[in-house]
Amino acid sequence: MRIAIINPNTTTAMTVRIADAARAVASPGTDILERQSLEGPDAIEGPFDGALAVPGLLKAITAAEAEGAEAHVIACFDDTGLDAARAIATRPVIGIGEASFHAVTLLAHSFCVVTTLTRSAPIIEDNILRYGFAGRCRRVFASDIPVLALEDAESGAFDTISAFVEKGIAAGAEGVALGCAGMTGFAKELQARHGIPVVDGVTAAVGLAEMLVRCGLSTSRGGIWASPSRTHLLAAE
Amino acid sequence: MRIAIINPNTTTAMTVRIADAARAVASPGTDILERQSLEGPDAIEGPFDGALAVPGLLKAITAAEAEGAEAHVIACFDDTGLDAARAIATRPVIGIGEASFHAVTLLAHSFCVVTTLTRSAPIIEDNILRYGFAGRCRRVFASDIPVLALEDAESGAFDTISAFVEKGIAAGAEGVALGCAGMTGFAKELQARHGIPVVDGVTAAVGLAEMLVRCGLSTSRGGIWASPSRTHLLAAE
Amino acid sequence: MRIAIINPNTTTAMTVRIADAARAVASPGTDILERQSLEGPDAIEGPFDGALAVPGLLKAITAAEAEGAEAHVIACFDDTGLDAARAIATRPVIGIGEASFHAVTLLAHSFCVVTTLTRSAPIIEDNILRYGFAGRCRRVFASDIPVLALEDAESGAFDTISAFVEKGIAAGAEGVALGCAGMTGFAKELQARHGIPVVDGVTAAVGLAEMLVRCGLSTSRGGIWASPSRTHLLAAE
Amino acid sequence: MRIAIINPNTTTAMTVRIADAARAVASPGTDILERQSLEGPDAIEGPFDGALAVPGLLKAITAAEAEGAEAHVIACFDDTGLDAARAIATRPVIGIGEASFHAVTLLAHSFCVVTTLTRSAPIIEDNILRYGFAGRCRRVFASDIPVLALEDAESGAFDTISAFVEKGIAAGAEGVALGCAGMTGFAKELQARHGIPVVDGVTAAVGLAEMLVRCGLSTSRGGIWASPSRTHLLAAE
Amino acid sequence: MRIAIINPNTTTAMTVRIADAARAVASPGTDILERQSLEGPDAIEGPFDGALAVPGLLKAITAAEAEGAEAHVIACFDDTGLDAARAIATRPVIGIGEASFHAVTLLAHSFCVVTTLTRSAPIIEDNILRYGFAGRCRRVFASDIPVLALEDAESGAFDTISAFVEKGIAAGAEGVALGCAGMTGFAKELQARHGIPVVDGVTAAVGLAEMLVRCGLSTSRGGIWASPSRTHLLAAE
Amino acid sequence: MRIAIINPNTTTAMTVRIADAARAVASPGTDILERQSLEGPDAIEGPFDGALAVPGLLKAITAAEAEGAEAHVIACFDDTGLDAARAIATRPVIGIGEASFHAVTLLAHSFCVVTTLTRSAPIIEDNILRYGFAGRCRRVFASDIPVLALEDAESGAFDTISAFVEKGIAAGAEGVALGCAGMTGFAKELQARHGIPVVDGVTAAVGLAEMLVRCGLSTSRGGIWASPSRTHLLAAE
Structure with missing residues (x-):
C-alpha cells in the first residue's frame, strides 16, 4: 500500500x-x-x-x-x-487534526488539545465542532510557540507543552491531542511523563x-x- | 461611506x-x-x-x-x-451567507435556505452550524440549478426556487434565505408570492x-x- | 426613515x-x-x-x-x-440584546457579555441559547452594578466593567457585548482601552x-x- | 398540603x-x-x-x-x-408544559407534543430547548384547534389530536405530551387507543x-x- | 401504593x-x-x-x-x-440520578453535582447529556470520597462535600444535586448551610x-x- | 499483532x-x-x-x-x-458501532445507519449522541429484521437493507453504517449497488x-x- x-x-x-x-x-x-x-x-x-x-x-x-x-x-x-x-x-x-480527534476519543472520555498560536485555536475549535467532538474536548490550549520553533531543540517547547498537558489534566482531560504536525516527536515522551494517552495526528x-x-x-x-x-x-x- | x-x-x-x-x-x-x-x-x-x-x-x-x-x-x-x-x-x-442568516433570524423564528447544487448544501450547513443558526434552520434545499443558469431568464429557475419555498413553509419555515448571490433578483417577487420574508444576502x-x-x-x-x-x-x- | x-x-x-x-x-x-x-x-x-x-x-x-x-x-x-x-x-x-450578539459575532470569533446583576445573567444566557449564539459566548459576567448606578459618573461603574472585559479576554473572548442599555456611553472608551470590539446594543x-x-x-x-x-x-x- | x-x-x-x-x-x-x-x-x-x-x-x-x-x-x-x-x-x-416534559421523558425515550395553534408551537419549542429536552422531542405538532374549541365536545378535537399522535408514533415518538391545559380530559382515552404513554401536564x-x-x-x-x-x-x- | x-x-x-x-x-x-x-x-x-x-x-x-x-x-x-x-x-x-436532575432543574436555573470518585463523574456527565440537562449543569465535582466512607461519620465527608457546594455556587450553580445514594442524609443540613436547594435523588x-x-x-x-x-x-x- | x-x-x-x-x-x-x-x-x-x-x-x-x-x-x-x-x-x-461511526465520518459528510430492530435504534442514537456524531447522522433506520435472520440467505434481508439505504440517500446521507455485526457480509455488495461508502463496523x-x-x-x-x-x-x- x-x-x-x-x-x-x-x-x-x-x-x-x-x-x-x-x-x-x-x-x-x-x-x-x-x-x-x-x-x-x-x-x-x-x-x-x-x-x-x-x-x-x-x-x-x-x-x-x-x-x-x-x-x-x-x-x-x-x-x-x-x-x-x-x-x-x-x-x-x-x-x-481529525485523525487525532478520532484516535484520542477511542482512548479518553475527554481530551484537550495543545497547539501553537492563539490564532490557531479557534480554527481547531471550529473543526472540533464540525466533526462532532466538541462535547468531548475540555479545552484547546494555545502555547504561543511559533510553528518553526518546534524544530529547535533549544526552544524549550517540550516543557512548555508539558505544562499545558498538566493544565489539561487538571481540567479533567483524560487524553491529549498534540495540535501541530511539528510536535510529532514529542508524543511518546509526553505520554511517559504524564501517564495518559498523548496522540500525534500524523x-x-x-x-x-x-x-x-x-x-x-x-x-x-x-x-x-x-x-x-x-x-x-x-x-x- | x-x-x-x-x-x-x-x-x-x-x-x-x-x-x-x-x-x-x-x-x-x-x-x-x-x-x-x-x-x-x-x-x-x-x-x-x-x-x-x-x-x-x-x-x-x-x-x-x-x-x-x-x-x-x-x-x-x-x-x-x-x-x-x-x-x-x-x-x-x-x-x-452569514448576512442572510443574521437578517432572516431577526424576522423568522425558523427559516430554510434554497441553494443551487447538492454539493453546496453541506458547506452551507457547516457554516450555519459554526455561526450558531443550526437550531433555527429547518432545512437547506438544493434546487439543482447550476449557478450560471440563474443568469438565464428562460431556465425556469424562479419557479423551481418557488416550489422549494413552498416545501420550506410546509416544514415550518417562517422565512427564507436565498442561497446564492445569483438569486439576488428573485427575493422581492418570491416574498410577494409566498407572504413570508425572503432574504437576499447581498x-x-x-x-x-x-x-x-x-x-x-x-x-x-x-x-x-x-x-x-x-x-x-x-x-x- | x-x-x-x-x-x-x-x-x-x-x-x-x-x-x-x-x-x-x-x-x-x-x-x-x-x-x-x-x-x-x-x-x-x-x-x-x-x-x-x-x-x-x-x-x-x-x-x-x-x-x-x-x-x-x-x-x-x-x-x-x-x-x-x-x-x-x-x-x-x-x-x-440580540442586536449586540448579531454585531459582535460578525467581528469576534467568541465574545463575552458584561451585564449588571447576577439575576440578569441567566436571562441573557437563555436568550443567547435561543438565538443560537451559545457556542460563541465564553461567559456572561454579572458586574453587580445596579442599573441606575450606571447613570452616576461617580459610581466607579466604568472601571468595574473594564475589569470584567479583562477577564473576558483572559477567557478567550475576542469581543465584548455591553449587557445593559445604560452602558451605551462606555463602548468607545472601553474599545480604545482594550483593543478589541466592544459592542453597544443600542x-x-x-x-x-x-x-x-x-x-x-x-x-x-x-x-x-x-x-x-x-x-x-x-x-x- | x-x-x-x-x-x-x-x-x-x-x-x-x-x-x-x-x-x-x-x-x-x-x-x-x-x-x-x-x-x-x-x-x-x-x-x-x-x-x-x-x-x-x-x-x-x-x-x-x-x-x-x-x-x-x-x-x-x-x-x-x-x-x-x-x-x-x-x-x-x-x-x-415543563411538568409534561419531565414526566414523559421518564417513560419514553423520545416524545412528541400535540398542541393547538401554529403560533404556539415555536413557543413550546423554545421552552423545550431551554429546559434541555430538545434532543428527546421528535416534533411539536400544531393541530390548529383553537383553545376554546377544546371545551366543545362536538368539535372533533379528540379525533384530530389522535391523528397527530399517530403521526408522532410514525416519527419515532414513544410517548406524547398533550400541549394544552384544555386537553386534560383526553389523556386516558388517547393512551388506551394508542398504547403508549400520553401525559397531561396538569x-x-x-x-x-x-x-x-x-x-x-x-x-x-x-x-x-x-x-x-x-x-x-x-x-x- | x-x-x-x-x-x-x-x-x-x-x-x-x-x-x-x-x-x-x-x-x-x-x-x-x-x-x-x-x-x-x-x-x-x-x-x-x-x-x-x-x-x-x-x-x-x-x-x-x-x-x-x-x-x-x-x-x-x-x-x-x-x-x-x-x-x-x-x-x-x-x-x-435522573430524579435529582429533574428535581433540581425545577428549582435552579443551573446546578452542579457533587459525587464521589473521579471515575464516576464522566458516567454522570454522560447521563446528563443523554437526559438533556447538559446545558443546565455547570460542573460535576468528584470529591474523591469512597462510597463506603459516606457511612462513616468520622470521615469528614460532610465538610468535603460542603466545600464543593461552595465551589459550585462560585461557578454560578443555583442548586446542587448530591451525586451518590450514600449522601442522602446530608441534603437538609447542606441546604441550611448554603441557602440554595440541595437535592437528594432518593x-x-x-x-x-x-x-x-x-x-x-x-x-x-x-x-x-x-x-x-x-x-x-x-x-x- | x-x-x-x-x-x-x-x-x-x-x-x-x-x-x-x-x-x-x-x-x-x-x-x-x-x-x-x-x-x-x-x-x-x-x-x-x-x-x-x-x-x-x-x-x-x-x-x-x-x-x-x-x-x-x-x-x-x-x-x-x-x-x-x-x-x-x-x-x-x-x-x-463506534468504529463504523468513526470510519464513515471520514468518508461522508453525513450518514445513516441501517440496524435491525426498532428497540435497538434508540440505543444507537444514544451512543451517537455520546460519541459526538449526532450532527452528522441523518437517521437511524430500524429494518425490523431479527438479528438471527441475517444468517439466513433466504430471508430477503439484503433487499430490505438496500431499500433503507435508498431512503437514507434520499434523506441526504452520503454514506451508510451497517448497524449489526450480522450484516458484515453485505457491505461490499451494497456499496457497489448504491455507489456510496457502506461501512461494516467489524x-x-x-x-x-x-x-x-x-x-x-x-x-x-x-x-x-x-x-x-x-x-x-x-x-x-
Whole structure:
C-alpha cells in the first residue's frame, strides 16, 4: 500500500520529520510517499496562511495520485484544504487534526488539545465542532510557540507543552491531542511523563488511512465531495 | 461611506447584477465599489472551486482597501475565504451567507435556505452550524440549478426556487434565505408570492456593513483574525 | 426613515442617553423617535420587573406606529417583551440584546457579555441559547452594578466593567457585548482601552433596523408572530 | 398540603376542568386551590396573549400564597410567566408544559407534543430547548384547534389530536405530551387507543409539586429567581 | 401504593439508610419496599462495578414486582441498569440520578453535582447529556470520597462535600444535586448551610414514582424498552 | 499483532462470520483471535439482552488478554459493555458501532445507519449522541429484521437493507453504517449497488485497533476507565 504524507507548507525539515514519524508506525507493506507543497507559506499560522497553502497542497495530491498513492494524509493540524482535497482526490484523504480527534476519543472520555498560536485555536475549535467532538474536548490550549520553533531543540517547547498537558489534566482531560504536525516527536515522551494517552495526528492518520484502504472504502461522491468540473484551474495556476 | 462588493468568481454578468442589488438598498451617502476576482473559477460550485477562488478574492479585497473601501462584502453564499479575508483586511468583512442568516433570524423564528447544487448544501450547513443558526434552520434545499443558469431568464429557475419555498413553509419555515448571490433578483417577487420574508444576502450584507461602519466597529485582532505575517505571499502569487 | 427607540423602563435620564446614542449612529435621513414606557418599573432587574414592563412597552410601540415609525428598537438588554412586540407591531422590532450578539459575532470569533446583576445573567444566557449564539459566548459576567448606578459618573461603574472585559479576554473572548442599555456611553472608551470590539446594543440595533427597512423586510406572520386577535386587551389595560 | 392550580386565562369552564383533573390525581391529604386570572385574555394563543396574562397570573399567585398554598401550578402549556412567578412566589412554581416534559421523558425515550395553534408551537419549542429536552422531542405538532374549541365536545378535537399522535408514533415518538391545559380530559382515552404513554401536564404538575413539598425543596434565590424589589408594582396595577 | 427502593449494591447499612430517607418523604398511603441486590459489588465505583451490579438488580426488580411493587427506584446515582430494568419491569422505574436532575432543574436555573470518585463523574456527565440537562449543569465535582466512607461519620465527608457546594455556587450553580445514594442524609443540613436547594435523588425519586403511579402512567413499550424475549436468562443466572 | 474479535452473543455461526470478515482486512502480520461469550443471550436485541451479555463478554476479554491479545473488538453494534470492558482490559477496546461511526465520518459528510430492530435504534442514537456524531447522522433506520435472520440467505434481508439505504440517500446521507455485526457480509455488495461508502463496523474496528497498537496508544486510566478494584467479582460469577 502506498500512502502520501503531504506537508502543506514548504519547510523541508518538517516534511522529513513528519515522514519519519509516519514510517515508524506504518505497517510492513506500506510505502510512505513523502511530499510537500512547492509553493505557498513556510508555516501555516492562521487562516490567511491556510488559504494560500491550498493550491500547492492540491497540486501535491494530484501528483501523488499519479505516483500511485492509495490514500493521502494532510499533515497540518488545521486540516487545511481538506474539503477541496477530498473533492479532487480519487482516494481517501485524512487530515491529521481529525485523525487525532478520532484516535484520542477511542482512548479518553475527554481530551484537550495543545497547539501553537492563539490564532490557531479557534480554527481547531471550529473543526472540533464540525466533526462532532466538541462535547468531548475540555479545552484547546494555545502555547504561543511559533510553528518553526518546534524544530529547535533549544526552544524549550517540550516543557512548555508539558505544562499545558498538566493544565489539561487538571481540567479533567483524560487524553491529549498534540495540535501541530511539528510536535510529532514529542508524543511518546509526553505520554511517559504524564501517564495518559498523548496522540500525534500524523501517526494516527497513517493508521486511519491504512484502515480505509484495507476496508475498500473511499470518499463519497454523493454530496459535498462530488468531483469538481473545473480541475483545469489547478493546472493553469 | 464606501463599501466594496466583491464577486469572488469571474462572471461579470453576475458581478453587475450583484452590484445593482447592493446599490438599490445602500443608504444615500454610500458608494458601492463593484469588484470581481480577476482569476479563478467562473462560478463557485463546491469546495474545490471555493478554495481556488480565495487568492483572487484576497487580491480584490486588498485592492479595494487601497481605493478607500471602509467595509467589504464577499458575494458568495458559501462565505468563501471569509476567515482569510478578515485576517488580511483592515476593515470589516461580511459574507452574504452569514448576512442572510443574521437578517432572516431577526424576522423568522425558523427559516430554510434554497441553494443551487447538492454539493453546496453541506458547506452551507457547516457554516450555519459554526455561526450558531443550526437550531433555527429547518432545512437547506438544493434546487439543482447550476449557478450560471440563474443568469438565464428562460431556465425556469424562479419557479423551481418557488416550489422549494413552498416545501420550506410546509416544514415550518417562517422565512427564507436565498442561497446564492445569483438569486439576488428573485427575493422581492418570491416574498410577494409566498407572504413570508425572503432574504437576499447581498442586500442584507450591505446593511450590516453600513451598521458596523457607523458604529465604529471592526474585526477583532485578538484571535483567529490576527494580522498575518506572510502578506507578501499574496503579491507573489 | 423613522425608527422608534423605546426604553421599556420609566427612567427618563436613561431614555435620553439611549436616544442620543441612537442618533449618533443613525444615517443622515433617519429620524429617531425617542420614547419610553409610561408605566411599570423604573429599571428592569430580573424577570419580575421584565414581565411588568411589557404592557407599557407594547403601548409605546403601538403609539410609535401611529406616529409613523418604520421599525422599533427595544432598549433593554434582556430583550423584554420581544415576542409580544413582534406579534403586535406591523413593522420590524429589534431587541438591543440580540442586536449586540448579531454585531459582535460578525467581528469576534467568541465574545463575552458584561451585564449588571447576577439575576440578569441567566436571562441573557437563555436568550443567547435561543438565538443560537451559545457556542460563541465564553461567559456572561454579572458586574453587580445596579442599573441606575450606571447613570452616576461617580459610581466607579466604568472601571468595574473594564475589569470584567479583562477577564473576558483572559477567557478567550475576542469581543465584548455591553449587557445593559445604560452602558451605551462606555463602548468607545472601553474599545480604545482594550483593543478589541466592544459592542453597544443600542447603536447596533439602529443599524439592523435601517438594514431591514432598506431591504424591504418585516416580521414573518407565518408562525409565532402571527397577528394577535386580542389587541383590545392592550387598550383596555 | 395545599397546592394552587392557577388558570392564567379567564375562562372559568377551563379552570373547573383543570382543577377536576388535578383533584383526580392529588394524594389523599392534598387540597387543590382552584384559581384563575381575574383579568387578561380568555385564552392564551401566542406571545401577545401570554404577555398580557402575566399580571393577572402574578396577582393570583400572590393571593394563593396568602391562602396558604405550599406550591403553585401554572396551567398554561406555554409556561407563561413562569420566571416572574418563581421570582415573586415564596413557594415552588411548576408550569404544566415543563411538568409534561419531565414526566414523559421518564417513560419514553423520545416524545412528541400535540398542541393547538401554529403560533404556539415555536413557543413550546423554545421552552423545550431551554429546559434541555430538545434532543428527546421528535416534533411539536400544531393541530390548529383553537383553545376554546377544546371545551366543545362536538368539535372533533379528540379525533384530530389522535391523528397527530399517530403521526408522532410514525416519527419515532414513544410517548406524547398533550400541549394544552384544555386537553386534560383526553389523556386516558388517547393512551388506551394508542398504547403508549400520553401525559397531561396538569396531573404531572400536581405530582411534581407534591414531590417538591414533601422533599422540603423550594425555588433557589441564588440567581434568576432572586426576590424582586419592585413588588409594589403588582399591587399598583 | 407500594414502591420498591432497590439498592443495587450489597451493603446493607446503605440500603437501610436509603429506605429511611424514602420513608421520610413518602406520602401517607405509600409503602416502601426496602430491597438490595443479593449478588454483585458492595459499592458501585465506575462502569465495571456498574455492569456487574445489573443482574442482581434485575432479579431484585422482578422479585419486587412479585410482591406488588407499583414502581421501582434504582438507588445508585449512576442510574446503573436503568434501560434494562425499564425493559423487564412492568411498572415504571426511576433512577436516583435522573430524579435529582429533574428535581433540581425545577428549582435552579443551573446546578452542579457533587459525587464521589473521579471515575464516576464522566458516567454522570454522560447521563446528563443523554437526559438533556447538559446545558443546565455547570460542573460535576468528584470529591474523591469512597462510597463506603459516606457511612462513616468520622470521615469528614460532610465538610468535603460542603466545600464543593461552595465551589459550585462560585461557578454560578443555583442548586446542587448530591451525586451518590450514600449522601442522602446530608441534603437538609447542606441546604441550611448554603441557602440554595440541595437535592437528594432518593427522596426526589420517591416523589416522581408516586406522581407516575397516581397519573396512571408507565414505561412505553413502543421502542427501546419493549419487553424482552429472553427473560429466562435472568432466572438461569 | 494479535487482536481479539469477541462476539458478545453465543451464536457460533455469527462468530465465524465476524472473524472471517476481520481476517479479510487484517494486515499481513495480524493474528485474529476468534472468541465468543460462553454464557448469556444468543443475540443482543435491546438493553436487557445487552446487560446480560456483559459478564460473558468481560470474561472473554480477560481470557483473550491471557492469550496475548493486544487489542479487543466488541462485535456488537450497540457497543455493549464497552465502558466496563475498557476498565478491565489492559489493552485498547473498540466497539464496532463506534468504529463504523468513526470510519464513515471520514468518508461522508453525513450518514445513516441501517440496524435491525426498532428497540435497538434508540440505543444507537444514544451512543451517537455520546460519541459526538449526532450532527452528522441523518437517521437511524430500524429494518425490523431479527438479528438471527441475517444468517439466513433466504430471508430477503439484503433487499430490505438496500431499500433503507435508498431512503437514507434520499434523506441526504452520503454514506451508510451497517448497524449489526450480522450484516458484515453485505457491505461490499451494497456499496457497489448504491455507489456510496457502506461501512461494516467489524472491518473498521480491526483497522482502528491496528492503528492504536502501532501508535503505542492505550486506554486512559485517568478517569472513567480507571482500573477497577473488584475484579474478583468476575471470577466469582
